[in-house]
Amino acid sequence: MMKIRNTNIDQAVVEQLVSKWRKEYPNNDFFLRTKKRNDATVEVNSDDSDEMGNFIMGDSYNADGEKFHYVHQTALQRRLLELYGSEICLMDVTYRTTRYALPLYFICVPSNVNYITVDSFIPETKSTSSLVEVLTILKSWNPKWKPVFFMCDYADEEEINAL
Template identity: 40%
Template sequence: MPDKEEDMDEFLFVHQSNAQKHLLERYGQEICLLDATYKTFKFDVPLFCVCVSTNSGLVVVGLFILPHETCFHIKRGLAVLKDWNPNGKPTYLMTDYDRKEIRAVEETFPGCFSFLCDFHREQAWKRWVGPANGVKDADEVLTMLRSIANSPDEATYNETVGVLKSSSHWLDNKSL
């Protein structure tokens, strides 16, 4: 896949209405969501939506269509939205578990931290736990990991991390 500056002439479509711009400015200062369609429709073009959580639910506040799903092209789409919204500097941006997306976000918005969405975090855990990585009781380990991820505060987080680290799963498995 192309990932070079000479590809700058390739197709790029970015859309944002005035209403979407307003919602991004109002609700997108702390956290936004970058949601990509991964071959979910019949056309072979990557579509990315930037969304925010408003007082009435999750809303698309900008979108872009790219020629290829590369870090370079994702950065191009994000850069246009960034230029159109000079006051928009999200602290966090939630992405799929995709290194190209994470890198594009963090390079386009320096200081912005990428969060992994719950679905992809859970998917990665399920793929990792098991005999191939020396995990004997995947369900028990997953329960502990979920407790950590769902901690409502720092004290509970520290307590649940302690439970995992004192478990035989942790003590007997250097990979974990």
């Protein structure tokens, strides 16, 4: 029960942050779907954090089967994807860079100087269906985006199938 409660608290914090960012950066695109909560309200207080002040996250739980998704693209990233994303794009993932066991993905394109990140997203799981959903969201934000080539990890069937 404590793990479920902590997960709900973390999601409440993320919802508050995304709400704040939407107001501060109206030209940026945000998509956030949290898991269904077991309780009606979640209050965040200092007792729910560790000694460093970080909120504690427990294991995932969802009765409905909907998965957590967070997708973000800035106005500059959208512009750079339009400029440089028609030839080739790269999708890369990193794991366990924080205490949360969630994959963090990046979509990158080669610019006139170097490779640059044009989107970042965090799905709850690394599955083909989650990646398809996120790529569909990204495509809806960038309707002209039609890369000729896409690079991903060699033996990553979920990424290959999603692309």
